[in-house]
Amino acid sequence: MRIIDPSFEIINRPNGAEVLRHLEICGRVCYKSEDAMTNESAEKLIRHMLERGHESPIEHFTVSVRIICDRGVSHEWVRHRIASFSQESTRYCNYSKAKFGSELTFIRPYFAKVGSELYANWESAMRSAEKAYFEMLDLGAKPEDARSVLPNSLKTEFICTMNLREWRHFFKLRCALAAHPAMREISVPLLGEFREMMPVLFGDI
Numbered sequence: 001m002r003i004i005d006p007s008f009e010i011i012n013r014p015n016g017a018e019v020l021r022h023l024e025i026c027g028r029v030c031y032k033s034e035d036a037m038t039n040e041s042a043e044k045l046i047r048h049m050l051e052r053g054h055e056s057p058i059e060h061f062t063v064s065v066r067i068i069c070d071r072g073v074s075h076e077w078v079r080h081r082i083a084s085f086s087q088e089s090t091r092y093c094n095y096s097k098a099k100f101g102s103e104l105t106f107i108r109p110y111f112a113k114v115g116s117e118l119y120a121n122w123e124s125a126m127r128s129a130e131k132a133y134f135e136m137l138d139l140g141a142k143p144e145d146a147r148s149v150l151p152n153s154l155k156t157e158f159i160c161t162m163n164l165r166e167w168r169h170f171f172k173l174r175c176a177l178a179a180h181p182a183m184r185e186i187s188v189p190l191l192g193e194f195r196e197m198m199p200v201l202f203g204d205i
Helices: 016-031 041-052 056-060 069-076 118-139 145-150 163-174 181-197
Strands: 003-004 007-010 062-070 084-087 105-107 155-163
Touching: 007 163, 007 181, 016 041, 016 056, 041 056, 056 155, 056 163, 062 069, 062 105, 062 163, 062 181, 069 155, 105 155, 118 145, 155 163, 163 181
Parallel strands: 003 105
Antiparallel strands: 007 062, 062 155, 084 155
16 A cells, blocks of 8 residues: 655746747737737736736637546546546546556545554555455456545546636645645645746736
């Protein structure tokens, strides 16, 4: 059994200036103001559109992120409608195979300190789930059937692609104090990365 922390990786990290210029081209079509483009005009236009709530032009650029989290949290991610997801399949992945280390991987719980009684109880439950999973495989169950004993803490990996407007919507919901703490473990530092890459588009969130 392996226990890891949740993580993320932006797999098509954009150049902020290039993104602004791309979005400016898209946005100026609405006003037919292409003749007003200069080397410094993109940021001003994008800020103006966001202030007015005119966000449809920023749908013309997408960012893809690789997320590693537990299965339970992944269910919250995939509820976002205007997005594309490709997720690790417990139906087709046989975790008894060498490429998985012949073990299950779980996400460390945010709510229990390592060494505490609560953590020990969680860890014991994960070991029991792993034991039951491998015993079912040994008894002839297919991975798609043995997965029925896998808990929400099981590690999963997926790629999430959203346009910039939807990323703004995502961060407003998932970085809020009312969001699930396990979601905030990823969404808050991820927002920090987006702010660094594209401050004009995400600095106000």
